[in-house]
Amino acid sequence: MTAIEAQGLGVGYGEEVVVAGIDLTVPAGGSLALVGTNGSGKSTLIRTLVGLVPTARGSLSVLGAAPGKSPARLAYLSQFHQSGYILPIRVVDVVRMSRYASLGLLARPGAEDQELVDWALEQMDVVDLRGEPMRNLSGGQRQRVYLAQVLAHRADFIVLDEPTAGLDAGGRERYLAAFAAELHRGAALVTATHDIGEAIEYDQVLLLARRVVALGPGAVVLTPDRLMETFGIVIRDRHEEHVGRFTIAERSHGSPQTIETRPPTE
């Protein structure tokens, strides 16, 4: 079954359409990276896909139904978590929450649910933290727990909004391996990312700058010119070992530039 089928899709809030004219198909097991600056429409598109924001224009079907109609089959990692600090909750409880969409109100969690939770904790290397209160964790540890929560969902369609935010090198490696395995299992994956090196691995890349700049395979789409259109400034790395690498300087609201570089070693 197709994960996403969009035609003439416009996303936005109320009357304000942030990005219009998105034609997109992501098959089961397919992957799509969303690349763009802050405010480019990535999160709005993602929130439309998961059913949090109503479709503004055009047609959109997710997992063969209207967005938000298949909670048990869709896992979503949001960019912000509203609670985190005040909620008295342990790591393992956060990961267990991912099973609620399948269990509904009252069904008791079975052995399979418990196994998925344990497995997900292991994937993100947070088994030792399972009994820890969330509020005692660092930002990076917390992000690993949220990613474990997504993994334990065992979803057919996974939607991640900036999953590497706050992750250290080890966490990033764990994340890449775990979600590559999810793709291999047959799940479809949509990820909003600033990481060009990660995006290029996806089946399709959608470049956004409050409009569709380009859509296609990473190797075709991620050219310096298009990245220039998307981000403003691109520096090509001429160093022999780094051929094909770009450094992207984001222009956020015309103010001082924030420069994002790729980690020197991988």
Added chain:
Amino acid sequence: MEVLIDPFLDNAFMLRALVAGVLVAIACAVIGTFVVLRGLAFIGDALAHGVLPGIAAAILLGLPGMLGAAVGAVVMIGGVTLVTNRSRLSSDTAIGLLFVAMLALGVVIVSASGAFQGDLLAILFGQILGTSTEQLLVMAVATIFVVAVATIAARPFLLLSFDPEQADVSGFPSRRYHTLMMLLVALTVVVAFQTVGTLLVFGMLLAPAATGALLAHRISLMMAIGVIVGSLSTYLGLLASYWFDVAASATIVLVAVAIFFLALFVTNLRAPRQASGVTDPATGETVS
């Protein structure tokens, strides 16, 4: 020992007051936990005081006060929802507007009737020592109802406290469960006002649950601590009011708040404050 137990054994009204207080403590701890975790204190406060015109009108018309309180609570929740959905104003503005309007209406109704200042005092401060067996029965049913619904809706309530959007994406519509949560707060207030009064039910809603939040790392434990703190406050408050002849419900709430500060003091002694930024739940910004 007699000093600690006899007042309750020798006086049926004291025993009834104790049972009433414990029932209120249970309902308040369960629903107050979510009020504290979700930062809903202001609407809790508004609900606790906004029921006043309903109660005053009911007494004027010779109807049960509880019925009037229920109507007042529903008007309050409906009004806040209406203003929040139909305007771009934040919910605390909506709550404040309704709160003030309801309180003012209550005072107008009371002043128009002229004759029941004593009733007004009873509404504001409760009559825990005058609790009847019949009232106890109603409170027991309401408390069981609140606990049962909170148990059934435990998963959506937890998701809602964690992140309302997570609740939506998981197939538990956040608006629906938020309304359910508000109705449970309202029911708790409606049932509790007769014992601790509208001014103080808010204290029972917050103080025990807040103490639980300081000490617990799990929501169920937080509720359990809330029940214990609320019940203990009821016992100590009633005892103090018996021996020192002070207002019972006010003393109960004072004890509950004192326990909170004691817990705060102890937890701060135990672990020096971590240098961690606290996220403001009000600024769950949306970034596209």
